[in-house]
Amino acid sequence: MILAIDIGGTKLAAGLVSDDGALVTSRRVATPQSGDAEDLWTALTDLIEPLAAGVDGVGVGCGGPMVWPSGEVSPLNIPAWRGFPVRSRLQALFPGLPVRLHNDAICVAAAEHWRGAGQGSANMLGMVVSTGVGGGLILGDRLIDGGTGNAGHIGHVIVEPGGVPCGCGGRGCLEAVARGPGLVEWALAHGWTPGERTSSEARPYREDREVTARDLAADARAGDAVATAAMRRAGRALGIAIASATHLCDLDVVTIGGGLAQTGDLLFDPLEEALREHARMDFAKRVKVVPAALGQDAGLVGGAALILAEERYWLGHPPVGVERR
């Protein structure tokens, strides 16, 4: 049994994953927002404590950036941790056991490949489209780490050269265009009035909370022209980036998870349209884009995969963790 941990800006999750990749039990807690590194560490150890007895290893997904594989993390959405040595701190709690860590989007991709929508494909890009756009790359049936553990950054493939500024410091990245808050910003700037079309919908806009891409999708579904254009712009940007990735990596399958992926055809139709316009060679026409299968559990399953399927997902770098203590 593997203890799997998923560390994000909004929630901390932990669970037990059996050898065949099933999530047996899991717990969640809101990520403390005090800004104190040790507060967060305490919340994490409290969360895992009831699960820790008798496990055979610990697999962790965490928001980036991080120094990898040594595991000093500085997650963009967790200001409390800057260079926090989460891997070695966990290693000290589990002496003699393998403790492994990777980017959370890479864990999701590994999970979708191992037990989700990418099963049976040797060449896969696993994407998460949400407040950010992340991913992980499996080629030749192995997780691709790249030189520093950062392969899979599909969110920073350029889809609008000279376009909108991106949080990374560049311009025109997929993430700048297709991340949820980016869509909302674009739609508001183009005259979208949230909730105008959806007052009687299942999830109406309420003035007492922040507008999200979910509101935008609801308005698009209700026929709002600007909201529809915003979804279309994001979908097309995704299709163009996927065409580029398919040409470069000769992919079989792309899985798409995360909140925005749940908007369905609003995103997938323009995605497919742009992808098929740009991916014309026979080998590229093969690529299939499918919704991710594992939902919220993917991060935990993927963390466990770093240990339970190490021959595919933990390779190609100097020995670390228990091997190096």
Added chain:
Amino acid sequence: MILAIDIGGTKLAAGLVSDDGALVTSRRVATPQSGDAEDLWTALTDLIEPLAAGVDGVGVGCGGPMVWPSGEVSPLNIPAWRGFPVRSRLQALFPGLPVRLHNDAICVAAAEHWRGAGQGSANMLGMVVSTGVGGGLILGDRLIDGGTGNAGHIGHVIVEPGGVPCGCGGRGCLEAVARGPGLVEWALAHGWTPGERTSSEARPYREDREVTARDLAADARAGDAVATAAMRRAGRALGIAIASATHLCDLDVVTIGGGLAQTGDLLFDPLEEALREHARMDFAKRVKVVPAALGQDAGLVGGAALILAEERYWLGHPPVGVERR
């Protein structure tokens, strides 16, 4: 000793490569243009005949597309061969020996990684910028084949969504912008008068032959504004595609060979400018773009690498060649 073969639209080359990757001897002949498949095959067998005695294997680079790894080739620039089974035909000439074949740009990338400018890097993109823009990808110290042997198609990473039509059927691909003939076409359409600035240069424009990117580069070097803008446009497109590839694959090194790469700073300066504007995250800033080191011999050295360094360059697909006869 390995017999290496490089099959292109303009020339056929063959050579002997020693176990340490040195090209010991080589021969070249113009590719027959009769359009007859067997004429071309005869030219190839005549070329290799004096080199064939006592070799330990045969490694071949050939223009794509092809069915891979079985090796039925339909090179874009060799109309005489459509679905020509060059691998099995060679296998029949060399019974019991390994005969392996890959895309010519992939062979160049393997060569630069094995014995050229990418040595010591585990994560490399090897590019050829010439009448086309091709490439090969090495990640985790292994050649990436992709699902059908077509990984490395950097020429079809999209740099101008909705831009100029590409020979692949798509739009705005790097190759459509940065291939030599594409540059020439763009410059002529924007008012370039070939040779106006270079009548006294080493390689003046002559009216009795076709204008090439070499003429364009000479005029750019002589200060022609349109020619300079054309080179800059190509260089920037290269930089943007390399930024996308670096983000997706966490590359250490990109090597650039081919005729256009020989224009030096005319191409490399705008390339670096655009790359550094778009690759802002720490892991991406690491990437180095360097000229290829092996020149014309790279295709032959890379063909041999498919056999001599098979643990890195011939992997991840069902056994083929001698193993399957």
